Amino acid sequence: MRPIYFDYNATTPLDPAVRAAQEPYQETIWGNPSSVHQIGRAARAALDEARYQMAQLWGSKPSEVVFTSGGTEANNLAILGTARLRRSQGRHLVTSAVEHPAVLHAFEFLARHEGFELTLVPVDQHGQVNPEDVQRALRPDTTLVSVMAANNEVGTCQPVAAIGALCRERGICFHTDAVQAFGKLPYAGVASLPADLVTVCAHKFHGPKGAGALFVRSPLQPIPLLVGGGHENERRAGTENLPAIVGLVEAFNRFVPTPVFPPTQLRLWTEELASTLTSLPGVTRRGHPTDRLANTLAFTVSGTDSIALMAALDLEGICASSGSACSAGSLEPSHVLKAMGVPPAEANALVRFSLGRETTKSEVDRVDAVLPEVLKRVRRP
Template sequence: MEKRRLYMDYSATTPVKKEVLDEMMPYFTENFGNASSFHTFGREAKTALDKARGQVANLINAKPNEIYFTAGGTESDNWAIEGVAFAHRSKGNHIITSKIEHHGVLHICEYLEKHHGFEVTYLDVDAEGRVKLDELEKAIKDTTILISIMFANNEIGTIQPIKEIGEIAKKHNVLFHTDAVQAAGNVPIDVKELNVDLMSMSSHKIYGPKGIGALYIKTGTKLHSFVHGGAQERRRRAGTENMPSIVGYGKAAELAKTNMDEHIERLTSLRTKLIDGILEKIPYTRVNGSLEDRLPGNVNFSFEFIEGEGILLMLDMLGIAASSGSACTSGSLDPSHVLMAIGLPHEIAHGSLRLSIGDFTTEDDIDYIIEKLPAVIERLRMMSPLYDAVIKQK
């Protein structure tokens, strides 16, 4: 009997939807023109490029000429932060971010500190992973040129008060960048209402191809170019456009916009069922992140007395693909920087599990997780001296 295969890691990546792949296929073969060429083949590619730019812009209520295609979310993060830093150096050298950002943000900030003399403030967050607005405002100096706070956290799913952060940034005449890789296409976004100057996005989080993303740059925002060479992307990001992926991203963005309400309602319902089922069946368990302001498909648990690596291995043996807040896959024994930042003790942060739900997740899948996970946790706990001590004490 074939082992069941159940994917519960949509926050890591999503499969390409059939409608997206169908849209992409002609641009590998008959519609292979270079969008910078003046002949018919080039003009056809340019038309497709403009269409995709409009589709991505429509997803966040931006203008098409405010969308710049990149190789993905990490490049968009790097470009936004480095581009502002170098373009506004005459004004100041201070950047504000948070301790729970994706490494695409944290590492470029560390690079600017170490190699270019910039000063970076890393804000604490509350127990649900939310930036404290009063501390953010207090951190602003005369030399502050950029605030970079992620829209929604990739590990614990907490959505930040983006509109309020944007208002603070605007009040102090500071640019505001948000990493919306997990959010764009999964929750409604209107950049005009949010006072956002720069926003990072990615295709493969919303059922598009990998290796393609976008940076929203509000009209009038001063930013250094990131890749130098040709005149592509209005001379800001040189290089021949990845047309099949751009077309795919455009279609994925269009589908996400069209299906947004249904997507949120369905995933939120499945998420609630999963959380309620696990909390009922497994003692010494906590949900990490906000239950109200949360990505619809994100669930993050911490199970006391055990480590996340063991959970992942045993789930994989059952055919269940998930991820852990523990950074074991990166070769580090340290627990997640996000879970540590929200105040979890080291030993509890180690026992974390992220289950992320997507458009192809079914009620039956959720039932299967609720059925199988308790036995996995119990088996691992029976091997834990910490758990043994608790049981004996009781």
């Protein structure tokens, strides 16, 4: 039996049309875009075209597009690069307690090694940041705030428009890790968001892995992480990965303006699963009940742990996650659930179902049917 893939927040399968769009750049147009001869010039033309298209899709200038190796690098560049750039204006940084490790650890690195001060804004029981808490955290020496658009573990959406506006009024840079939002939430452009920096990651919407981008509002110039050649307008050295870039732009074009995750259908199915789950003993639904990604359903189970839960689901052919893929296999309680005030024993027993384009009604029905038995098996009496 085909496995049931309920882990679309971790990654999505590469779309065949995206793969086809990438192929010429593996096979034929393989030059180095920096070479001045005709083979290089063909690659340069393709790279320029990809950047132009990305900018069109974002409503930005081409110079505001920085292609990266993925979401992690884009987050690192945004945070490390901007904090270092604005260091002489202040050393205070603000982020939320529920960010992806690619954001949290970048801030923690600056605090530990480079003399910055970090304020972690709390979240409510649903994992949502209150803009008033962000406002209270701001100081005259705050230079950068980062709050994600939607949480990868529990699917809670954050009030980034309000937070961005607060920052803008005060001349503070605002970054949002919108990796989980693209393809899942209604799209109205990137440059129109009240953010100076926005992170994009292709493999979350059927694009290739190892491909991402950072929107950098002009005239901001984060200090590069990678130094060498003058690639990406001096913001990211290294020969451009043209197939990855073309794949990212193709996937964005196909799957973001009209979100590839069908919201109405997925909300119906996740609610169906939630109603079965919440009728079972020891199960608590996590995340925001309404202000959430339609594809994401998170819950904890008392009297067991994530590893037992993942193993039991896997035996049934169900691919789920215990939070962020980066911490899979670890018994560390989810930092997201901890921040939501969930007791450690339960924060250790998180299951995340994230559905997607290929999910079928019969898969949902099968999971719905086996859940009571699976949970009974793993719960200690």
